[in-house]
Amino acid sequence: MNIYLARARGFCMGVERSISMAEDARQKIDGEITILNEIVHNNSVVADLESKGIGRTTNLNEIGRGTLIISAHGVAPRVIETARDRGLDVIDSTCPLVTVLHKAADYFIKRGYTVLVYGDPNHDEMQGVKGRNPEKIIVLKEISSLDDLPDIEGKVALISQSTQSMELFDKAAELVSRKYDEVKIKNTICDATRKRQSSILELAPEVDTVIVVGSQTSANSKRLAQISKELGTPSYLIDHAEEIQPEWLKGIENLGITAGASTPGWLIADVLEKVRAVALTIGITDIRVFDGKNDK
Numbered sequence: 001m002n003i004y005l006a007r008a009r010g011f012c013m014g015v016e017r018s019i020s021m022a023e024d025a026r027q028k029i030d031g032e033i034t035i036l037n038e039i040v041h042n043n044s045v046v047a048d049l050e051s052k053g054i055g056r057t058t059n060l061n062e063i064g065r066g067t068l069i070i071s072a073h074g075v076a077p078r079v080i081e082t083a084r085d086r087g088l089d090v091i092d093s094t095c096p097l098v099t100v101l102h103k104a105a106d107y108f109i110k111r112g113y114t115v116l117v118y119g120d121p122n123h124d125e126m127q128g129v130k131g132r133n134p135e136k137i138i139v140l141k142e143i144s145s146l147d148d149l150p151d152i153e154g155k156v157a158l159i160s161q162s163t164q165s166m167e168l169f170d171k172a173a174e175l176v177s178r179k180y181d182e183v184k185i186k187n188t189i190c191d192a193t194r195k196r197q198s199s200i201l202e203l204a205p206e207v208d209t210v211i212v213v214g215s216q217t218s219a220n221s222k223r224l225a226q227i228s229k230e231l232g233t234p235s236y237l238i239d240h241a242e243e244i245q246p247e248w249l250k251g252i253e254n255l256g257i258t259a260g261a262s263t264p265g266w267l268i269a270d271v272l273e274k275v276r277a278v279a280l281t282i283g284i285t286d287i288r289v290f291d292g293k294n295d296k
């Protein structure tokens with residue numbers, strides 16, 4: 001069996017930055033430190049920070065004192081203002097590429113546009129963007145036809161969740177351009193997402209099955225599994241190595257492995273080791289690994 005590791009996989013710059021800001025804070029600060037929401041959407045990373053004494057909550061009102069860390073996904077400005085008003089120290093680890101979305105939304109609103117954001121309204125990142133100006137920002141989960149778009153008077157701008165599918169965004173941009181008279185499109189899908197999606201677009205057609213390492217909460221990991229399936233390649237999204245089933249490897253000549261931007265390298269290494277072990281149990285002894293070389 002040949003195992004191909006996707007060229008771009010695992011931790012991105014923004015995720016590494018947020019985690020290292022949280023770990024640095026723990027080393028330097030004696031008091032309570034609490035992360036609002038999940039620092040990044042990976043269960044192992046979240047558990048690791050909790051084991052190091054960094055708390056977590058989804059409710060700002062539960063934090064009575066100490067330091068608040070804003071996750072990589074960012075928050076609405078009023079969340080930071082409220083935290084500071086309540087005497088909390090704030091460390092903002094919002095990914096700079098999420099800040100690009102914030103700035104784009106602010107830029108268009110200032111110039112009189114209604115801003116459509118193509119993303120998941122329930123995702124932390126989208127709540128942070130929408131919270132900048134709830135009256136002028138509309139988050140749209142689906143744009144598959146003109147009927148999915150609201151009626152809007154005046155100028156319209158379209159931006160995207162940083163981890164959106166490149167293909168879907170292009171389709172959405174086409175529909176938005178057809179529906180409204182004055183339209184500006186700014187693709188705010190981040191570079192890490194583009195690279196991981198390009199890698200799986202190359203890899204999935206070349207292999208029999210794809211394993212995506214990432215949590216169900218990770219939008220970009222789910223997207224990688226979805227792209228692979230859409231290309232006709234069965235794919236499994238797994239949080240950790242213990243989920244690997246022998247049936248997945250039976251009769252497989254070429255296996256692809258990739259991982260979302262919030263998945264640490266050690267989890268990918270665990271999965272690779274487990275794949276080898278499981279393959280041996282079903283009589284696959286000739287295993288070769290090809291590393292597409294990590295491209296951040």
Ligand code: SF4
Nearest residue numbers: 012014015095162190
């Ligand atoms: S996936 Fe993109 S936007 Fe999200 S943390 Fe990584 S670099 Fe930043």
